[in-house]
Amino acid sequence: MVCADRRGFPSPCSLRTLVTNILLFGLFAATLLGIAKFHKHALRIALGGLACVVLVKVTMVEGFGLGAHLQHEALTIFNLGGLLLGFSLLANYFERSHLPDRLTDVLPAGKLGAFVLLVLVAIMSSVLDNIAAALIGGAAAMTLFQRKVHVGYLAAIVAASNAGGAGSVVGDTTTTMIWLAKVSPLEVAEAAVGAVVAVAFFGFFAARQQHALQPLVRATGEKKHVDMANLGVVLLILVGAIGTNLWIGLPAAGVWVAILLGALVRTPDWKVLPPAAVGACFLLSLVLSASMMPVETMREYMPASWPTALGLGVVSAFFDNIPLTALALKQGGYDWGFVAFAVGYGGSMLWFGSSAGVAISGLFPEAKSAKNWLVQGWHVAVGYFLGFFAMLALVGWHVHTPNTTGGAGDHGAAQAPGTPGTPTPTPSHPGK
Numbered sequence: 001m002v003c004a005d006r007r008g009f010p011s012p013c014s015l016r017t018l019v020t021n022i023l024l025f026g027l028f029a030a031t032l033l034g035i036a037k038f039h040k041h042a043l044r045i046a047l048g049g050l051a052c053v054v055l056v057k058v059t060m061v062e063g064f065g066l067g068a069h070l071q072h073e074a075l076t077i078f079n080l081g082g083l084l085l086g087f088s089l090l091a092n093y094f095e096r097s098h099l100p101d102r103l104t105d106v107l108p109a110g111k112l113g114a115f116v117l118l119v120l121v122a123i124m125s126s127v128l129d130n131i132a133a134a135l136i137g138g139a140a141a142m143t144l145f146q147r148k149v150h151v152g153y154l155a156a157i158v159a160a161s162n163a164g165g166a167g168s169v170v171g172d173t174t175t176t177m178i179w180l181a182k183v184s185p186l187e188v189a190e191a192a193v194g195a196v197v198a199v200a201f202f203g204f205f206a207a208r209q210q211h212a213l214q215p216l217v218r219a220t221g222e223k224k225h226v227d228m229a230n231l232g233v234v235l236l237i238l239v240g241a242i243g244t245n246l247w248i249g250l251p252a253a254g255v256w257v258a259i260l261l262g263a264l265v266r267t268p269d270w271k272v273l274p275p276a277a278v279g280a281c282f283l284l285s286l287v288l289s290a291s292m293m294p295v296e297t298m299r300e301y302m303p304a305s306w307p308t309a310l311g312l313g314v315v316s317a318f319f320d321n322i323p324l325t326a327l328a329l330k331q332g333g334y335d336w337g338f339v340a341f342a343v344g345y346g347g348s349m350l351w352f353g354s355s356a357g358v359a360i361s362g363l364f365p366e367a368k369s370a371k372n373w374l375v376q377g378w379h380v381a382v383g384y385f386l387g388f389f390a391m392l393a394l395v396g397w398h399v400h401t402p403n404t405t406g407g408a409g410d411h412g413a414a415q416a417p418g419t420p421g422t423p424t425p426t427p428s429h430p431g432k
Contacts, residue, residue, distance in 0.1 A: 007361055016060070017083070017098075017269055020056065020060045020061060021294045023056055024057070024292070024294060027049060027052050027053050027288055028293055030046075030048065030316075031079075032352075033047030034383075035352060036293050036350075036370035037370075039368040039370065041280045042379055043285075045279060046280075046281075046286055048284070049289055050285045050286075050288055050351075053289045054293050067372075069292065073291050075250070076143070076291075078250075078252055079250065079251055080111055080252075080282045080284060080355060081284055081318030082251075082253070082255060082256060083131055083132075083251060083331035083355075084131065084279060084359055084362075086237065086256055086259055086270050087135050087255070088273065088359070089259055089268045089269070089272060090135060090137070090238070090255075091134075091136060091139040092133035092243075092268070092269045093231075093233045093266070093268070094136055096230045096266075096269070097227045097234065097253050098230075099137060099231035099277060100142070101143055101224055103117075103143075104217070104218040105218075106142070109215065109216065109218070110229075111207040111208055112207070113212040114145075114205065114210045114211055114216060115373075117137060117140060117205040118156055118199060118207070119160070119199065121133050121137035121161050121164065122160040122164030122195065124137075124161075124164065125161040125162070126165060126168040126372060127162070127170065127171065128171075128241075128242070129160060129241060130164070130172055130356045131164055131356050132163035132241065132358070133155055133160075133161040134160075134360050135363070137155070137157045137161065138157055138297065138360050138364065139159065140364070141153070141157065142363070144216050144217065145210060145215075145217065147213045148212045148213060149210065149214070149374045150209045150210045150376065151366060151367055151377060152206050152377045152379065153206045153358055154330060154364055154367045155348065155373055155378075156202050156206030157360060158354060158356045158380075159199075160347065161195075163195035163199055163341075163344070163387070164195060164199075165199050165344055166192070166194070166195050166344035167189045167191040167192030167193075167195055167341075168189070168192075168343045169185045170246075172344045173322060174210060174339075174340060174343045175188050175191075175324040176339045177322070177326065178325065178329065183336045184400075187335075187337055188336055191229070191340040192385075193390060193391050194227070194338075194341040194387030194391040194430075195345065195387060196387075197383070197387045197390040198345060198384060201383040202377075202379040202380050202382070203263070203306070203381040206377075206379060209376070212354060227266075228268050233266055237255055239254075240254030242254075242383065246323065251291045259423025265390070267318055275283070276359075276362050279358045279362040283352070286352065287320050287322075290319055290323060290397050291322075291323060295324070295327050296330075297356050302327075304332065304399075305397075306335070306392060306397045309328075309334060309335075309339050310338075310342060310385075312328065312343055312346065313345060313346030315346070317346055317348075317350045317351065318348040318351040318353065321343040321346070321347055321354075324343050325343050334355055334401055335399060337391070341387060341388065342388065345384055345387065348384070349374070349377075350373060350374070351370065351373045392430065404409065
């Protein structure tokens with residue numbers, strides 16, 4: 001809201017809005033800095049930051065209703081929390097299936113094996129949720145490297161899961177949002193160019209780091225048979241997530257129905273849920289705080305251009321990428337393949353920048369250090385810039401117009417989506 005008196009000077013209402021916006025962004029920045037500095041108290045800092053943001057919104061923003069806002073965010077919260085908890089059980093089922101043990105018969109020895117695992121994670125993420133792909137990769141790494149996994153390699157697993165989904169309209173919530181805005185899947189697919197360059201770069205260095213710390217260990221002695229029942233539950237959970245996501249937009253519901261059905265065959269290891277619940281509460285606190293930021297005010301300072309798209313990826317390491325994508329769609333005038341790569345991959349640069357990173361930190365608590373993530377996972381950040389500029393050089397920046405003939409297909413048509421440049425509905429499933 002911008003107000004001015006008859007002489008053109010800012011009125012008290014515009015000053016109040018300015019002060020409120022600065023205070024909100026300041027609180028969010030302070031929360032993120034506190035998490036980065038005192039990662040052992042990340043949950044308490046995130047909850048405290050959320051409480052402060054709510055207090056400011058309720059007391060200083062006219063017309064803001066907390067109940068209405070929570071109702072608007074309910075589906076995102078339900079899906080994100082449900083997926084983080086459900087996929088933690090999926091990772092455990094995958095580990096108990098003994099399939100990771102047999103991967104040593106398939107993966108090449110040495111650094112190449114560590115690199116190929118990252119490539120497999122990226123490929124899985126193009127068709128699966130990035131949280132699931134990251135957790136499957138993390139569960140495999142636990143076995144293949146005897147639980148001695150380098151922080152730089154953990155960052156690479158997260159980056160591979162996020163990069164893999166960037167070029168697929170079903171690989172990440174942000175790409176699905178763009179697709180539902182009637183952008184052709186082929187326009188989003190160009191993000192795969194940046195993803196390939198990034199994975200090749202950080203994969204090379206991450207594999208070397210992991211091999212130096214703990215080489216890939218081949219199973220010795222009598223090899224365990226793959227437990228097809230456990231593996232079947234893993235597949236059932238993935239099918240449930242994908243099916244309910246496409247059908248009713250509630251992947252978490254499909255995950256938990258599959259878990260309950262799978263429990264008739266193999267009992268879940270419920271002990272993995274408490275640490276996963278801590279990670280879920282932490283991420284949900286950040287997502288709720290981010291959802292109350294006045295991101296619409298950023299439009300004045302962010303003209304649609306490739307430098308802005310590049311900046312969106314950097315901001316995505318600190319900020320939930322769903323409102324950033326919604327902001328870009330409302331603004332219009334972007335090359336959506338670049339936006340998909342930026343907001344999808346950018347969150348990998350910090351452990352709390354994406355849901356996949358938070359999920360991995362639940363398996364490997366040593367990952368909860370912003371300093372170690374940045375220092376030991378430096379190749380992830382460099383890979384982002386290399387991938388982005390490779391897209392500029394090989395694909396070029398082209399402002400894309402919406403596909404008014406129905407680029408979203410039959411599935412998208414049922415959603416009654418908007419078009420870039422107009423308000424666009426947020427998918428009910430979570431992203432990052």
